[in-house]
Amino acid sequence: MEDFDIEIAGQAPKYSTNVVVDDSRHKEKEEKSKPPEIVGPITIFRYADGLDITLMIFGTIAAVLNGVCLPLMSLVFGEMSDSFVSGCISEESLPSSVNCSQSQVPFEEQMTEFALYYVGIGVTALVFGYLQISFWVLAAARQTKKIRKTFFHAILGQELSWFDSSNSGELNTRLTEDINKINDGIGDKVAQLFQNMSTFTVGIVIGFVKGWKLTLVILSTSPLIVLSAAFCSKMIITLTSKELTAYAKAGAVAEEVLSSVRTVVAFGGQEKEINRYTSKLGEAKNLGIKKAIASKLSVGFLYLIINGCYGLGFWYGTTLILDENTGYSIGTVLAVFFCVTFSSYCLGTAAPHFETFSIARGAAFKVFKIIDQKPTIDSFSSDGHKLDHIKGTLEFNNVQFSYPSRPDVQVLKGLTLKIDCGQTVSLVGSSGCGKSTMVQLLQRFYDPQEGVITVDGHDIKSLNLRHYREFIGVVSQEPVLFGTTIRNNIRYGREDVTDEEIENAAKEANAYDFIMEFPDKFNTLVGERGAQMSGGQKQRIAIARALVRNPKILLLDEATSALDTESESVVQAALEKASKGRTTLVIAHRLSTIRTANVIVAIAGGAVAEVGTHTELMEKRGLYYSLATAQSIKTEDHEESTETITLKDQEEVFPINGLISKRASIKHVPQKEAEEEAAPEEAHLPKVSFLKLFRLNKPEWPFIALGTLAAVISGACHPIFSIIFAKIVTIFSIKDDPERIQHEANIFSITFAVIGGVCFIAWFLQGFLYGRSGEILTMRLRHMAFKAMLRQEISWFDDKKNNTGALTTRLATEAAQIQTATGTRLGVIAQNISSMGLSVIISFIYGWEMTLLILVMAPVLAVTGMLETSALTGFANRDKKELQQAGKVATEAVENIKTVASLTRESTFEQMYEENLQKPYRNAQKKAQIYGSCYAFSQAFMYFTYAASFRFGAYLITVGRMTPEGVFTVFSAITYGAMALGETLTFAPEYAKAKSGAAHLFALFERTPAIDSYSQEGEKPATFKGGLEFREVSFTYSSRPDVPILQGLSLQIERGQTMAFVGSSGCGKSTSVQLLQRFYDPLTGQVLFDGINAKHLNIQWLRSQIGIVSQEPVLFDCSIAENIAYGDNSRNVPLDEIREVAKAANIHSFIEELPEKYNTRVGDKGTQLSGGQKQRIAIARALLRQPKILLLDEATSALDNESEKVVQQALDQARKGRTCIVIAHRLSTVQNADVIVVINNGKIIEQGTHQQLMAKREAYFNLVNAQTQL
Secondary structure (H helix, E strand, C coil): HHHEEEEHHHHHHHHHHHHHHHHHHHHHHHCCCCCCCCCCHHHHHHHCCHHHHHHHHHHHHHHHHHHHHHHHHHHHHHHHHHHHHHCCCCCCCCCCCCCCCCHHHHHHHHHHHHHHHHHHHHHHHHHHHHHHHHHHHHHHHHHHHHHHHHHHHHHCCCCCHHHHHCCCHHHHHHHHHHHHHHHHCHHHHHHHHHHHHHHHHHHHHHHHHHHHHHHHHHHHHHHHHHHHHHHHHHHHHHHHHHHHHHHHHHHHHHHHEEEEEEEHHCCCCHHHHHHHHHHHHHHHHHHHHHHHHHHHHHHHHHHHHHHHHHHHHHHHHHHHHHHHHHHCCCCHHHHHHHHHHHHHHHHHHHHHHHHHHHHHHHHHHHHHHHHHCCCCCCCCCCCCCCCCCCCCEEEEEEEECCCCCCCCCCCCEEEEEEECCCCEEEEECCCCCCCHHHHHHHHHCCCCCCCEEECCCEHHHCHHHHHHHHHHHECCCCCCCCCCEEEHHHHCCCCCHHHHCCCCCCCCCCCHHHHHHHHHHHHCCCHHHHHHHCCCHHHHHHHHHCCCCCCCCCEEEECCCCEEEEEHHHHHHHHHCCCCCCCCEEEECCCHHHCCCCCCCCEEEEEEEEEEHHHHHHHHHHHHHHHHHCCCCCCCCCCCCCCCCCCCCCCCCCCCCCCCCCCCCCCCCCHHHHHHHHHHHHCCCCCCHHHHHHHHHHHHHHHHHHHHHHHEEEHHHHHHHHHHHHHHHHHHHHCCHHHHHHHHHHHHHHHHHHHHHHHHHHHHHHHHHHHHHHHHHHHHHHHHHHHHHCCHHHHHHHCHHHHHHHHHHHHHHHHHHEEEEHHHHHHHHHHHHHHHHHHHHHHHHHHHHHHHHHHHHHHHHHHHHHHHHHHHHHHHHHHHHHHHHHHHHHHHHCCHHHHHHHHCCCHHHHHHHHHHHHHHHHHHHHHHHHHHHHHHHHHHHHHHHHHHHHHHHHHHHHCCCCCCCCCHHHHHHHHHHHHHHHHCCCCCHHHHHHHHHHHHHHHHHHHHEEEECCCCCCEEECCCCCCCCEEEEEEEEECCCCCEEEEEEEEEEEECCEEEEEECCCCCHHHHHHEEEEEEEECCCEEECCCEEHHHEEEHHHHEEEEEEEECCCCCEEHHHHHHHCCCCCCCCCCCHHHHHHHHHHHHHHHHHHCHHHEEECCHHHHHCCHHHHHHHHHHHHCCCCCCEEEEEEEEECCHHHHHHHHHHHHHHHHHHCCCEEEEHHHHCCCCCCCCEECCCCCCCCEEEEHHHHHHHHHHHHHHHHCCCC
């Protein structure tokens, strides 16, 4: 019975740690599912078809039969022990060659019979073990695949209001993690649950039949075991979930900082952020230490109880054997003892499997809930009228609407408007007046609360949704491109489009020429969310995509606002070409783009304010007039006095973007690319030795030393236990001396209890000492890694494999991997080595022949165990990689659901998703076979070892080479030692992981950045006037070295001057600003500050002289006051000063209207504020630095007219007395600059004041005209 002490004394802890691992993985469910949000135990299999059900039934039968093997073996073991003891009389008086002669023949024959029993049991276990595992794993894989498909289909079918209130990251988690949990819970774990239950039932039955008194006594101790295990796992679950929440907070800080690293560096906030991150880590560390103690305590307590149970069982068993009337023999005692202890033990091992199943049911609840949710606007629905063709007459009739996510804010208030077919109608009005909402209602993303919207007289609710959306083409302000080729992006417009049509659409959209300039032409990849393309290029691809649908209705929502003048005129031309013969609805903030419209509709407060052509409305001198005059550019030399009417700054009323948030979900998307990229890098990683790892833990060495000592002591417990166990079994061969037997049995029983006590203390110490050193190390490494990341130059962050997702993942995983190798694992190794060493020594003393036999077989046991784990981890990694591909498709679809819905491409994404599920499914089929075989073999081999060992032992006793006591000692010591060794070997992959994690981290620590943000070197001039100069500067980005950005740029800027850079997208305007901040260094030439080369100045000093306001200002998820104070991180900024700059930036009055005033939180990336508000906070932040140089990179381009006017005033105020560089696409904002510089392809083509350049009638003149054309 290998299991007798292995399972009980040895593996118990091994299992109980399993419990811990399992629970910790699933803690979050525990926390959340306090109300019983759980599906029924049968319902979870609702996606099983006939084959699945058959597989599960046969798997269950096999599991039950496999479960019977263990109790049967206990019976055989008991019988066999009787033969050993009675078959040989080993009186102390006799010499060691024991006298076994009188009953020799039957003894050998009996042993052969027992050996055959063992082999039979082994074969049973082999066959059924394989069947139970492979059948269940296979059934689970088939069901999981169906669930994934159905779930993704259900998500794509939901209406948009549902996405507003759900978070895309969370949906991806559901798609991957939750469904993985279901997969875990309905596979082999169920089979093992049945196996354990059958062992439990059969074991208890045998116990009561063979000896009910002893059974009851032993059972009385089992509640203790169950309670202790339950209590400890509960503690570990809560601690783990707290620890994860604490680390998630730190992770959120890291994610926020790394994704806005330019802002952090520009404002010198590194130190502040490192402290913020570290303070969050401290919490996680303390919880981690508590968790380590709790998990080791539970193991120690289990040892204490189990050893106590041995003592009690043998003491009472001895009493029963010595009482003649009970008919107990030592065999009965052993058989009963093991049957019952196994049974209560199996109940314990069943718990984690049951737990996994419950977790799966909890996860299924949320997944099934989404699957069963029927949307009111169903894009997959086949109901509704399908019109053969439509003319495109649109009508809004008394439409009232508010977004479901903010029902108290009425956006449209009884809007009525008719648009004839073929007309181009422009909607104008301030931000948040409901223009974009009308576009979304037209596409039926939402239904109005009251009123109707009709197309050609049909209520759009009565039409088939997909079919109706096919008639509409949409181009929005931030067009979404998918991470594939240009050709495929255009093809998303219409499924059956030919290559010729794609090219024609590209020509119509003025995109053909720039596409043909790419080396891969139409097969050029656009990057994730179109990141590789400039704004103008993205817009034109999106227009081509809309045109290829040949839509009857074209919706242009701010399609040109983010473009520079040249791109804009090109795109504008494309749009005008596109709107011919179609009903076109245009929304624009720049009024110059819509003067040509047939009808202009001015909207205010959710209703139509005025309607007419440009000329009519200008004569009216109403709302439109005031909007238009605010934007006019001075084209003549004399200033026109334009009267401006300021309207109250209206707040945007868009739903706070839940799903359509700009953040790429960190969860799954970026990693795949990062992995592919990281391969070549491996070669250059520094070699990390075990000692180098240890050095990091140097301050904690006393903890580690004491912990190792405790581990060695707990390792010695088992070999000592083996000796006593063998003695207690064989005292019964003493005849006719009951007093002596009772006396010795009492001593041995007490010894068992003492061993338990020693174990308990040793384990507790191990947990405390190792836990502490390990957690401190993890925290130290994370702190160092984060600090090292913030030290790198900006071009390092441009590298794809250092994107935010990859970096946050590294912070989370690499440090934790190293801890597994240095912390508690060391204890396990020390313990196993001491255990194995002592076992081998003792065994060789008692009987070297048998020791050698078992030692030959032990490696096989160890190897099968390892095979099982490595096969499983291998599959897990492969699955993960392949599911990431599927995850990527899902993320992209879910994050850009509006685009997917308006293009009616839901089924395309479904197909792509399904194709990506094929590989993991095939993997699972292989996994079922391999895992099944390994599991069955490792179980069966145990029985074969028994057969061989005891048969050989019997032979050695017969020939007088060993005593029965020796046989028992050797067997229990060595088999346990072998298990310990196996456990040590499984640690190898962990160590390899730790080494690779360490190598990556050390590579990061040792990397010296080209521009070191922490460097203290360089001059810090006492006075700085603010003169700037570019001298012959050339530059390319390291991520695209073949594209020259600046080519010999030379330019002088006097102190106090305002200089404007204009030119088309990608001409190098923003790049020159980044060179000033020293994010990059020029390849050749110099950037000079007051005549000193930027490279010679102290980098922190240099950046402290500069304030920047950029196109999309990054705000941090903290209060408005903290965001403004971020402008100067070198001190604590008093609130009065914050108020001053807020007044200067024209936002003070808005902040005072908020309920929490300056303590209002701005949300993740500032999402709670509108564009204009964010910009003004960013201006206040820049002003707080009191910079000598102010850089304004497109600071007003994304704003509507009213906000722009307010922000522009704030900027004009801010420029006074400072050197200022302005980049703007809207030329009306730069006409007051002292010098205007026109840049083209990285060179300056002309410079001068607005009037001089207008008089020249060259490049600048053309740009201005393009923007004022009537």
